Amino acid sequence: MSKPAWLPFTHPITAWLLALGVVFASVVSGRAQTTPATTTTVPTAPAQPKKYQAKAPKTQPFGAKAFKASGKTTLRWLGMGGFFINSRGTNIMIDPLLNGFDMPLLITFPIAPKEVPRLDAVLLTHADNDHYSVPTTGALAGVTQAFHSTVYVDSLLQNRRLPSVGHGIGDTFQVGKVRVQLTRADHAYQNVYPGMSKRYFKQEDACGFWLETPDGTVWAPGDSRLLPEHLQYPTPDAILFDFSDSEWHFGLAGAVKIANAYPNTPLLLNHWGSVDSPDFAPFNADPEKLKKLVVNPARIQVLAPGEPLTLKRLKKLK
Numbered sequence: 546m547s548k549p550a551w552l553p554f555t556h557p558i559t560a561w562l563l564a565l566g567v568v569f570a571s572v573v574s575g576r577a578q579t580t581p582a583t584t585t586t587v588p589t590a591p592a593q594p595k596k597y598q599a600k601a602p603k604t605q606p607f608g609a610k611a612f613k614a615s616g617k618t619t620l621r622w623l624g625m626g627g628f629f630i631n632s633r634g635t636n637i638m639i640d641p642l643l644n645g646f647d648m649p650l651l652i653t654f655p656i657a658p659k660e661v662p663r664l665d666a667v668l669l670t671h672a673d674n675d676h677y678s679v680p681t682t683g684a685l686a687g688v689t690q691a692f693h694s695t696v697y698v699d700s701l702l703q704n705r706r707l708p709s710v711g712h713g714i715g716d717t718f719q720v721g722k723v724r725v726q727l728t729r730a731d732h733a734y735q736n737v738y739p740g741m742s743k744r745y746f747k748q749e750d751a752c753g754f755w756l757e758t759p760d761g762t763v764w765a766p767g768d769s770r771l772l773p774e775h776l777q778y779p780t781p782d783a784i785l786f787d788f789s790d791s792e793w794h795f796g797l798a799g800a801v802k803i804a805n806a807y808p809n810t811p812l813l814l815n816h817w818g819s820v821d822s823p824d825f826a827p828f829n830a831d832p833e834k835l836k837k838l839v840v841n842p843a844r845i846q847v848l849a850p851g852e853p854l855t856l857k858r859l860k861k862l863k
């Protein structure tokens with residue numbers, strides 16, 4: 546993904562909004578400089594209180610022990626949109642971002658890449674740098690058997706000589722004890738903003754992942770607008786829930802629809818509470834608002850980064 550050289554940030558929407566901010570700031574300061582100097586002391590305006598931003602609970606760090614085999618499947622949010630799944634010794638990370646992000650953070654990461662002993666797979670949902678992190682994938686490459694993603698993200702990984710495989714939507718593959726299938730996502734926002742990217746983004750450049758583990762199914766939808774098929778899957782036992790106020794994500798209304806389509810499924814909220822950016826919708830959403838709107842709000846899991854949650858099969862109606 547290309548970006549104009551004068552932009553210091555690599556996340557496209559971030560870059561554009563911040564660029565607008567830079568332009569605005571320079572206009573304001575330009576006006577200030579043209580005001581004639583006087584001896585009058587102008588009282589400075591009191592600092593505006595910072596806009597409220599819901600923030601993730603305090604990180605619970607973990608280490609090599611979390612990668613050992615056990616008789617269960619454990620899910621851990623890594624902060625941002627990332628997860629670590631240890632399914633009876635099969636270790637998978639989805640969209641890990643553990644170092645080198647280009648915006649200020651509200652969280653500390655629960656593990657450093659150099660502390661990760663081994664991964665059977667890293668799954669990447671799309672090319673945005675809050676999901677496909679060049680620094681983190683580079684740091685994890687030495688301990689990762691294979692990276693799996695869409696055909697487009699695979700091409701980016703192949704260019705870096707990383708061991709990767711590209712898949713189409715609906716394709717399945719096996720990682721140790723876990724069967725993985727790509728689900729459809731709708732996140733090709735780049736085409737809508739003129740000048741954002743020279744490349745035309747296809748819908749299948751982004752995906753979600755459906756994981757069948759020995760202890761139940763987990764759906765990681767990735768970043769996506771709501772699609773009708775998202776409401777019609779077999780009931781998963783956990784959803785790694787893309788929770789964001791952005792119109793290019795489910796948004797609050799879409800989040801409520803998905804939550805209520807699977808009314809007993811635990812929702813592990815992510816993409817919220819991690820980045821210090823109160824005015825940037827993609828990194829903001831408030832779990833308290835969701836709790837008021839969904840059926841069975843007790844299954845909303847506001848996990849701390851690193852906090853373990855054991856996957857349990859839901860009791861399904863026959």
Ligand SMILES: [Zn+2]
Binds near residue numbers: 626
């Ligand atoms: Zn994202």
